[in-house]
Amino acid sequence: MTTPLVDFSRLCIHTMTTKPWTLEETIDGYTRAGVPAITVWRQHLEPYGPDEAGRMLRDSGLRVVSLCRGGFFPATNAAAREEARNDNRRAIDEAAAIGAPLVVLVCGAIPGMDLADGRQQILDGIAAVLPHAQAAGVKLAIEPLHPMYADSRSAVNTLEQANNMVAALRSPWLGVTVDVYHLWWDPMLKSEIARAADSIFSFHVCDWRTPTRDILNDRGMMGEGCINIKRIRGWVEDAGFRGPIEVEIFSNEFWDWDQTRLVERIKQAYLSAV
């Protein structure tokens, strides 16, 4: 049995979950609500710049869990691939500047590109930026995305593929992100989580709504969908993971809410359904 969560010490929220808020409003909202940790998306960082954002975050006392997102390595020509790698190097520098120990990689896909080619370009791209990550003291996590995003967002669609890439590149600076939304359906999930072991660098939660009204922005609040989040958390913890539990919900519905009320709803769902 998974041990129940009884306080908010491991709770982290992604700035994209409360997308309408600026970073300043987010920091204020999370600290007021007693949320101890934050994952910052680059679009929320951009208006401030990494130095100013880093100062705000340090002053807030919030723990910065990760920067989202790097990745998007495949491209149709070498110049574009090099630009993608440089953008990942910039993301690593931004992470270092805001005190984030991790950059999460949404690996990318080009519609119509052969998936095997895309996957090779991803592996090559990660290999190329890993030295920069190590030099900056920032880890990278491959986040496998649901197969419904294999066309344009990520050609890495199972934890097995991500684990294979980690095994191929053999670096303590490279691991995986387990996101229940992307992986819950996979019959190999339990064994691949066990295999990932201490290369599980982060853990994301939300839920799968039935019906799903939008392929991108209709993720559910934990407990309102069909994912057995507690069980997957148990597998992740059995594998050794004890880090933050990150609430990442892309939802047109919740973005329309008062975001302070949304954070309270998240805290409630976190205790009951995670």
Add this chain to the structure above:
Amino acid sequence: MTTPLVDFSRLCIHTMTTKPWTLEETIDGYTRAGVPAITVWRQHLEPYGPDEAGRMLRDSGLRVVSLCRGGFFPATNAAAREEARNDNRRAIDEAAAIGAPLVVLVCGAIPGMDLADGRQQILDGIAAVLPHAQAAGVKLAIEPLHPMYADSRSAVNTLEQANNMVAALRSPWLGVTVDVYHLWWDPMLKSEIARAADSIFSFHVCDWRTPTRDILNDRGMMGEGCINIKRIRGWVEDAGFRGPIEVEIFSNEFWDWDQTRLVERIKQAYLSAV
């Protein structure tokens, strides 16, 4: 290299592709267009009943490739599971009545039911109806569905799972359906198609649109999406499959078209992109 298709001898269209048409209009439309084969959905059969529909289909000269769809085995209580099995037995009888040698199984899922339980209920359900299929001379094909349907439509989401079920039940009356829409993303697809070999009972084509505007009814015309259909057809043929190529497109967009024009569009796309 996959051998180009130069005529329509292997073309089959699903009645759901031209959903606005009645079965009578469908038979008329396909024969006028020189489409030699049809897969019949039960909702198009229902207004006529299997005997009358069987007479109409025999009179038309169309080859009946399969009946869609059986399945939906998981249920929350034993009585409902038995009713699901009885409904599959009725589908088998309907297939026999219309001269369809195959019933395609969309295996089912109950939102929130443990996936392992659902998968076991599917295996048990298929095992329970297989004797009826054999007695009727009708084969059954497990169609793995895309993981985005794992919540409510099918807990069988990879060809590997379907192949494992076929291996477990060891009957010449049980095989698999390869549908490019559901399976194109899978890094194991090529090897699992080879493994399926002569248990590949049918092959469905359409395409994956970017962006996908609706999770159910926005499938693309062959060639307008990102799936390398020719390559997957090559794998299926390398595995020994030489049967009909079935066009199954659920599309709010195409259902709004004049359906005669849609059939002509399908013929064009079939020669160029399949």
